[in-house]
Amino acid sequence: MTRSTMRGITVNQIGYPLYSNKHAVFTKEGTFQVIEEGSGEIVFTGQTGPLKNDDASGHMVAFGDFSAVNDVGRFYIRHEMDSVTSATFSILQRPYTELHHGLLKAFYYFRCGQELTPEFAGPWHHSACHLAKGFVYDNHKQLLDCSGGWHDAGDYGKYVVPGAKAVADLLLAYELYPSAFNRPTPIPETDGIIPDVLHECRWELDWMFKMQDPSGGVFHKLTTHQFPPLSTLPEHDLEPLVFSPISSTATGCFAAVMAKAARIYQPFDADFAHKCKQAAVLSWGWLVNNPDVIAFHNPPDIATGDYSDQQDIDDRYWAACELYGTTHDPIYHHALLTIHKEPFHKFGLCWSNIGGYGSLAYLLSNSTQTDLELYEQLLSDLRKEADYMLWKSTTDGHGISLLKDEYIWGSNKVVMNNAMLLLIAYRFFKDKRYEAAALNHVHYLLGRNSLDLSFVTGFGDHSVQHPHYRPSIADDINSPVPGLVSGGPNAGLHDDISKKRLQGLPPAQCFIDHEDSYATNEVAVYWNSPALFVLSHWEQQQ
Known part of the structure; x- marks a missing residue:
């Protein structure tokens, strides 16, 4: 054939x-x-x-x-x-059993500060990396432990804001679809007691603790000054590590995901759950004491990804909702009710507009003191958002909820975030159209698209082979690390090879499977995480 x-x-x-x-x-x-x-x-x-x-x-x-x-x-x-x-x-x-397993295992390959052994990593094993202490920007004498966590994407930076989104997706997947995680990955921590998805999240959470200043503020990111060359293995990236300045967005996301983790880990490790809760409360105190936006921009001598954001109202809202869900303290309820009145997207699931996780926390809360008016308003907004996704899906030739101008950097993340929202709407409203539309997004990701390409490495008859991902570029293995979600078509043509080869193509065609195309073919933890959430829906035990 x-x-x-x-x-x-x-x-x-x-x-x-x-x-x-x-x-x-x-x-x-x-x-x-x-x-x-x-x-x-x-x-x-x-x-x-x-x-x-x-x-x-x-x-x-x-x-x-x-x-x-x-x-x-x-x-x-x-x-x-x-x-x-x-x-x-x-x-x-x-x-999707093997694919679901591969999407989760990918987080192990993203690990920093640990030797990935052949037992667990197969041919993609490598030595421990980035074990040196980092220094705080503008204070080279302050050296801090910064090992652990996940590399964010195709580079070796570690970032709080997108990392919090990735952890939130995994924790939410476990919260809503626990039976999807009965199978061991396996990873070094596999013990048959705590699900491996929670072991994996803890690898990132333990690193996040190191990003919190004693004041409660959270350093925005940990990177070298510049991206290393593409041919650099992680253990060969030996440039100095820098804690970039505290931001209110990182602090808000940190407080939110730690509060959520406190609930999820309570049945398994009460001491760890308490530590998460204390860290969340401390960071909330910092937010209260610093009411103005403390936005992050790269200092002049740092050129790694900045994840800059000019608003933090969505991060504060998420934090208040999660803290209320964990503590049931009316202080946080009052805060979230106040913040909700501000104009921001209440169901955004992107790092740059992350308030949707707050709304979901409130809707899923088991507190008896939820505000009925707010609860009903959030349900109404969720239905409207899902109906809008449904409408967009019916206008698209491949059945997904992207308009022509929405093929942006990381468009596959948008596709999977939209599928997440559709499945959450299905959970509340039991409207089969939402579930069917979400499945169409899965079909798109896995090959039913205009490129006839599975955007997940190692899965599919014709899948991405050359992701912008340094470990796979630098090693001597022909096949890429499996289970990585590629960014997808990006009509912005932000990198040189895209500008050279994709000029004039329709938006959904603006993709090139080439290691130099960081704007279309990079991978990232927060692109894998919504895909894992979505596939968990179909992997759950019926």
Whole structure:
């Protein structure tokens, strides 16, 4: 069987859940056949819908519905007119088990300050890295332990704000879908008692403690002055480490995720949960004492990612909601009720607008003292947001909630954040349309897109091979570290190779699988985390 280079039929290259809606995307109308891979038997014959213009990709596309195929197995699709075939895929009760496992295992590969041994890392093992103490910016005499945590992305920086978003996604996934994490990863801490997802989050949380100043303020990030060359293995990055100045956004996110962690870890480790709670309360005190935005911008001699943000109201709101959910102290309830009146997006799930985690904490709170008016308002806003995602999905040729101008840096993060929100709306409203729309986002990520590409390394018939990720670039292994979510199409063309090779292409086509394309093909912990949350929905034990 020869794969078409014309991308005539695209499918989810991993598979489709049994009894779900199943669609392929075609660039030609006509009759198609679903074929069982092993026997070559035609198990279904169908007709595509009419071709429609997909503005984002520049293609004329049609859906082909094969939902009637509910046999377990491996299949591919053939267009009867010209014998073009799709990638192979599975139909299973839970087709995403290995992918879910890989998305979680990726966080182990992102670990800093620990030797990744062949026992757990396979061929992608390497020595411990970044073990030296770091100095506080503008105070070179103040050296602090800064080991541990996750490398943020394709570089070796460690950042509080996106790290908090990643931990929040993992903790929320465990909170809502605990049975999805029954299987060990495994990682060095695997003990059969505490789920490995919580062991993994603790690796990052233990590092975050080191980012908190005695005042309660939190250093914004820990990096070298410049990014190391692409060919640098983590243990060879020996430049001085710098604690960048405290920011109110980092402090707010820290307080929020520590308060959430205090609840989640309480049944497993009460002492650790208490430590998380104390750290959250201390940082809240800093926020109260520093009511103005203390925004972060890179100092002139630091050129690593800055994650700058001119507002912190969303971070403060998240912190107040999580602290109220943990302590039930009316002080935090009063604070969140006050902050909620401010104009900011109440369901943002991005590091730059992260208030949605606060709203979710409030809606999921078991406190008997929630404000009914606020609770009902948040439910109404959640439904409106989900309905908007649903509307956008119906206008897109591949069924996702991105408009033409939303193919930005890290567009796959946006796709998965939107799928998260749809699944949370499904949890509250039981509207099957939300669940089906979220699954369409999964299909897009895993190959049912205009590039016929699975955006997760190591998964799919045709997956990303050359991510902007230093460990995979610098090692001598042909295959990239598996389970990493690539950033995805970015019409901004922010890097040189994108500008050279992607000029004039429609937004959804603005992607290049090349190690130099940091603007389309980098990886990041907070791109993996919403994908893990979303796949947990279909991995949970029924």
